[in-house]
Amino acid sequence: MIRLDEILEKVQSYAPDADLGILRKAWVFGSKYHQGQQRKSGEPYFAHPLEVANILAGLRMDTETIAVAILHDTVEDTEATGQDIQSQFGTDVAAMVDGVTKLKKLDFRTAEEAQAESFRKLVFAMAKDIRVIVVKLADRLHNMRTLDAMPAAKKLRISRETMELYAPIANRLGIVSIQGELQDLSFKYLHEDVYAQLNSEVEARRPYFEAYIDRVRNEIVEALRPYGFEAEVKGRVKRLWSIWLKMQDKQLTFEEVHDLIAFRVLVDDVGACYGVLGAIHGLWSPHSELFKDYIAQPKANGYRSLHTTVVGPEGHRIEVQIRTQDMHRLAEFGIAAHWKYKEGKLALKPEEIAQYTKIRQLLQWAEDIEDSREFLDVLKVDLYADQVHVYTPAGDIRWFPAGATTLDFAYAIHSEVGQHCSGARVNDRMVKLNYQLRAGDTIEIITRNDQHPTKDWLKFAVTSRALSKIRHFLRREENNRAMEMGRTLLDQELRKHRLSLKGLLKDDGLRRALDEFHHPSPDQLYADVGYGRLAPTKVLALYVAPEMLAAEEEEEEVGTMSLSGLFRRMARRGGSPVRIHGMDGMLTVFAKCCRPLPGEPIIGFITRGRGITVHMSTCRQALALPAERRVDVEWDRQNSGNHAARISVVTVDRPMMLAELTRAVGKMNVNITKAEARTQRGEKAQILLEVSVHDARQLQSLMNDISRLKGVVSVSRERTP
Ligand code: MN
Numbered sequence: 001m002i003r004l005d006e007i008l009e010k011v012q013s014y015a016p017d018a019d020l021g022i023l024r025k026a027w028v029f030g031s032k033y034h035q036g037q038q039r040k041s042g043e044p045y046f047a048h049p050l051e052v053a054n055i056l057a058g059l060r061m062d063t064e065t066i067a068v069a070i071l072h073d074t075v076e077d078t079e080a081t082g083q084d085i086q087s088q089f090g091t092d093v094a095a096m097v098d099g100v101t102k103l104k105k106l107d108f109r110t111a112e113e114a115q116a117e118s119f120r121k122l123v124f125a126m127a128k129d130i131r132v133i134v135v136k137l138a139d140r141l142h143n144m145r146t147l148d149a150m151p152a153a154k155k156l157r158i159s160r161e162t163m164e165l166y167a168p169i170a171n172r173l174g175i176v177s178i179q180g181e182l183q184d185l186s187f188k189y190l191h192e193d194v195y196a197q198l199n200s201e202v203e204a205r206r207p208y209f210e211a212y213i214d215r216v217r218n219e220i221v222e223a224l225r226p227y228g229f230e231a232e233v234k235g236r237v238k239r240l241w242s243i244w245l246k247m248q249d250k251q252l253t254f255e256e257v258h259d260l261i262a263f264r265v266l267v268d269d270v271g272a273c274y275g276v277l278g279a280i281h282g283l284w285s286p287h288s289e290l291f292k293d294y295i296a297q298p299k300a301n302g303y304r305s306l307h308t309t310v311v312g313p314e315g316h317r318i319e320v321q322i323r324t325q326d327m328h329r330l331a332e333f334g335i336a337a338h339w340k341y342k343e344g345k346l347a348l349k350p351e352e353i354a355q356y357t358k359i360r361q362l363l364q365w366a367e368d369i370e371d372s373r374e375f376l377d378v379l380k381v382d383l384y385a386d387q388v389h390v391y392t393p394a395g396d397i398r399w400f401p402a403g404a405t406t407l408d409f410a411y412a413i414h415s416e417v418g419q420h421c422s423g424a425r426v427n428d429r430m431v432k433l434n435y436q437l438r439a440g441d442t443i444e445i446i447t448r449n450d451q452h453p454t455k456d457w458l459k460f461a462v463t464s465r466a467l468s469k470i471r472h473f474l475r476r477e478e479n480n481r482a483m484e485m486g487r488t489l490l491d492q493e494l495r496k497h498r499l500s501l502k503g504l505l506k507d508d509g510l511r512r513a514l515d516e517f518h519h520p521s522p523d524q525l526y527a528d529v530g531y532g533r534l535a536p537t538k539v540l541a542l543y544v545a546p547e548m549l550a551a552e553e554e555e556e557e558v559g560t561m562s563l564s565g566l567f568r569r570m571a572r573r574g575g576s577p578v579r580i581h582g583m584d585g586m587l588t589v590f591a592k593c594c595r596p597l598p599g600e601p602i603i604g605f606i607t608r609g610r611g612i613t614v615h616m617s618t619c620r621q622a623l624a625l626p627a628e629r630r631v632d633v634e635w636d637r638q639n640s641g642n643h644a645a646r647i648s649v650v651t652v653d654r655p656m657m658l659a660e661l662t663r664a665v666g667k668m669n670v671n672i673t674k675a676e677a678r679t680q681r682g683e684k685a686q687i688l689l690e691v692s693v694h695d696a697r698q699l700q701s702l703m704n705d706i707s708r709l710k711g712v713v714s715v716s717r718e719r720t721p
Pocket of ligand 1: 048072073139
């Protein structure tokens with residue numbers, strides 16, 4: 001059993017002039033009343049309140065709160081009364097003990113009505129004194145640590161309640177250290193087999209991990225020595241629950257999880273954080289897209305730290321978090337880190353509590369909403385703001401990021417289920433694919449063989465797994481269509497010369513041509529033609545009759561068919577996006593100087609032997625051309641196709657900007673054909689994008705979307721190449 005002295009020493013280490021008398025008095029009171037009582041494990045009962053007190057001392061709580069921990073079970077489980085406590089310890093302590101006692105009486109049996117009322121009581125208790133809930137969290141943590149002694153059914157019930165209620169509350173209060181341990185312990189009982197398997201895999205590698213952690217720690221310490229930074233370097237294997245969440249989310253096996261080890265470097269000031277970052281990037285190469293600067297841009301809950309992921313020794317991916325000691329305390333202890341030492345007592349004002357958490361809002365709701373069930377709904381939404389848990393029909397729990405839909409759920413079950421998902425039953429009610437999962441839903445997916453992913457699906461899938469599977473399917477489907485189209489176009493072109501694809505494949509002519517021009521495969525060639533990246537005539541010229549191309553350059557006629565004749569037929573067959581008055585079927589080319597898009601006013605100029613060049617009607621170069629070669633042209637709505645356009649985006653110069661931008665544009669379903677970043681003076685960057693769009697309106701809306709992205713300063717159309 002932990003000795004009182006250990007707790008007192010701990011308290012003195014952070015609060016040298018704290019009043020330890022109240023703790024000694026609480027110890028005497030508690031040990032007297034709990035005398036002779038035992039826990040299920042056979043241990044003396046008093047060990048439990050002392051351990052709870054010890055956890056709170058670890059959080060550096062004030063002495064009153066720690067005294068409450070020592071006393072928290074006396075009124076409920078012994079002869080002691082609230083009156084006894086009030087006369088010996090005063091009103092505040094008595095009120096807190098009363099609060100914890102009432103929480104303990106909560107009935108968490110499955111009936112939703114009862115549960116809802118319990119939640120409500122819990123929040124009311126918090127409203128009175130936030131410290132009550134911190135004691136309750138520590139109490140729950142110690143109970144979870146000693147849960148083994150309980151019967152199986154009780155283990156499950158308590159673990160579920162811990163995972164669904166206490167861990168999210170710890171998260172809301174920012175007490176990450178308690179949250180993490182509560183989740184891991186609940187995980188252990190809720191998914192016994194999975195946990196055991198994962199645990200044994202981690203344990204089997206533990207000696208290796210430890211040696212590795214030592215090595216990295218030493219290398220970091222060595223690298224920092226020349227700079228003279230006082231740094232504390234800690235390494236750890238990530239928590240099983242977070243490893244498992246990642247395996248679930250990304251559908252990975254344990255072997256495929258690459259970032260099992262995480263490091264923290266704690267320094268004294270902000271300047272040193274960036275110094276350490278530089279030193280670490282000098283040691284190992286960083287994954288620049290995984291770098292996060294939460295010091296410059298703190299998270300909504302106030303979290304500050306630098307996160308970088310590097311390729312460490314032996315090629316392992318390791319995450320390093322760099323922060324000051326103060327930032328660290330805040331990150332680990334959350335609300336408990338804000339306790340201030342005041343007039344010999346540690347305390348936190350209610351308005352300070354509200355400032356750091358969303359708790360105030362919850363308290364408001366608790367007072368305003370009379371119906372317990374309704375309140376439970378509100379509370380659940382808030383507690384699970386970042387994650388929702390839902391159930392399979394078999395009762396298995398699955399976790400998703402907030403905003404995930406039935407489609408994400410379907411892909412999480414199996415990629416084939418996702419691929420053919422046509423709807424779902426949620427709590428026995430039919431819903432659509434874009435239904436957003438709510439905490440506690442039971443989901444059954446309905447599949448249909450003729451159902452396939454469509455572009456729309458990208459709009460309501462949220463998880464990376466679903467998105468990548470859908471994109472993969474769409475790409476493959478599109479590629480097949482392009483290949484089919486390319487094959488047809490090529491074959492038509494060849495037939496005009498009494499050749500056929502079949503014949504060329506048979507006598508290996510195509511193969512030889514491909515080799516010569518380094519085209520990987522006929523399929524790739526067909527696709528290029530189908531996508532319009534390569535004109536069939538060009539293929540014909542390059543691969544079948546190179547002399548035709550040479551002839552075109554000299555504007556001479558080849559054989560019986562003139563090139564302009566060939567092009568004319570092409571234009572007729574392939575369909576031009578532009579209609580020319582009085583000259584049907586002419587080949588049209590878009591001027592590179594102004595790159596007009598469908599919807600913009602255009603004008604055509606006849607060129608010798610190369611059809612008609614189409615300019616913007618306002619293009620300076622076009623205005624300089626002789627008027628007698630001008631022809632009126634207009635867009636053919638039926639035949640617009642895709643057009644290349646260039647835009648210039650000026651952004652703040654962040655290392656990730658180009659990647660973020662291309663990702664955002666990809667999400668808007670626009671293809672980028674080229675991207676280029678340049679740094680300008682004054683900490684700005686210019687990014688040039690070449691995109692493929694249908695018309696001017698699509699480009700305009702794309703530009704509007706881009707201009708709304710974070711970090712974008714301006715967006716403009718780029719006319720000259
Ligand atoms: Mn207890």
